Amino acid sequence: MATIGELLRTGTTRLSASGSESARLDAELLLGWAVGAERTEVIAHSEAYVGSDSAATFEAALVRREAGEPVAYIRGVKEFHGMAFAVDRRVLIPRPETELLVSEAERDVAWRLTSAPRPAGTPDVRVIDVGTGSGAIAIALASLLRRRRMLHEVTVMAVDCSADSLNLARENAVGHAVADAVTFAQADLLPATEPPFDLILANLPYIPSAEIDSLPIAASFEPRLALDGGPDGLLVVRRLLEALPEALAPAGAALIEIGFDQGPAVEAAAAALPGEWRCWIQPDLSGKPRLAHVERAAAARRSSGR
Numbered sequence: 001m002a003t004i005g006e007l008l009r010t011g012t013t014r015l016s017a018s019g020s021e022s023a024r025l026d027a028e029l030l031l032g033w034a035v036g037a038e039r040t041e042v043i044a045h046s047e048a049y050v051g052s053d054s055a056a057t058f059e060a061a062l063v064r065r066e067a068g069e070p071v072a073y074i075r076g077v078k079e080f081h082g083m084a085f086a087v088d089r090r091v092l093i094p095r096p097e098t099e100l101l102v103s104e105a106e107r108d109v110a111w112r113l114t115s116a117p118r119p120a121g122t123p124d125v126r127v128i129d130v131g132t133g134s135g136a137i138a139i140a141l142a143s144l145l146r147r148r149r150m151l152h153e154v155t156v157m158a159v160d161c162s163a164d165s166l167n168l169a170r171e172n173a174v175g176h177a178v179a180d181a182v183t184f185a186q187a188d189l190l191p192a193t194e195p196p197f198d199l200i201l202a203n204l205p206y207i208p209s210a211e212i213d214s215l216p217i218a219a220s221f222e223p224r225l226a227l228d229g230g231p232d233g234l235l236v237v238r239r240l241l242e243a244l245p246e247a248l249a250p251a252g253a254a255l256i257e258i259g260f261d262q263g264p265a266v267e268a269a270a271a272a273l274p275g276e277w278r279c280w281i282q283p284d285l286s287g288k289p290r291l292a293h294v295e296r297a298a299a300a301r302r303s304s305g306r
């Protein structure tokens with residue numbers, strides 16, 4: 001029987017040899033998952049012996065990771081905005097940079113609910129997450145708003161063109177106790193029959209097609225539909241921008257995640273929309289341009305106190 005310390009050492013050596021740049025961390029996460037313990041417990045108990053079933057589970061996980069499969073798919077879970085989301089090959093693994101979109105959406109909704117009196121009968125704030133994947137954005141937002149006792153004044157919808165991803169997103173909504181508050185639907189971008197939205201959130205595919213094959217091998221396990229943004233990466237994002245004049249309420253806003261070098265092209269696409277629009281690009285925590293805020297110029301003046 002091997003100890004935790006021994007398995008971590010051999011696992012780290014093997015994963016490092018297979019090209020993982022986070023071999024020790026990967027081994028700790030996978031061994032923790034195999035023995036049913038937190039990573040911190042694994043680190044703290046290197047002398048403990050690992051049973052043969054757990055060792056076999058760890059060995060199988062190592063083989064998958066050596067082949068390039070992301071740790072999140074092997075463990076079946078990914079942390080996002082402090083919450084654990086079930087993930088598998090049906091959905092993109094939520095990225096840390098997308099947490100910015102959720103924080104900004106929470107801020108925007110809170111502003112809409114508190115910046116002016118809301119007499120009885122005021123309609124709900126209507127939010128849609130377009131291209132929801134695992135449901136990470138819509139579910140994290142709904143959970144945050146529920147904690148702030150604001151969710152009862154908000155309608156949250158989440159759409160994806162992939163039925164597979166919607167099935168997993170619905171499971172995540174149940175897991176986070178917001179299945180009653182998030183409506184899921186299959187649609188190509190925005191559902192045609194819905195009235196305008198106050199807030200449109202989107203992390204759509206934005207990688208240029210020609211760059212997909214040169215991404216790290218882990219990305220080859222993710223759905224191409226979640227990554228491939230066409231020739232310049234902005235095919236789907238541009239279609240969403242073109243839909244905004246119809247789909248956004250007069251004082252509505254869209255928050256759209258983009259690639260770090262796509263800001264000027266997105267600003268140009270927003271400027272070409274009929275009417276007057278304001279678009280600005282917010283950097284993520286690493287300072288890279290990441291989140292496009294798009295709204296009507298008139299709405300921007302009204303909300304200049306934000």
Ligand SMILES: C[S@@+](CC[C@H](N)C(=O)[O-])C[C@H]1O[C@@H](n2cnc3c(N)ncnc32)[C@H](O)[C@@H]1O
Nearest residue numbers: 092094131132133160161162188189203205226
């Ligand atoms: C980059 S992933 C983002 C998933 C999730 N929002 C996140 O942040 O983790 C893009 C998602 O958009 C979906 N998608 C791609 N094209 C779409 C379209 N035309 N209409 C609706 N969803 C689309 C994909 O199926 C995928 O789930």
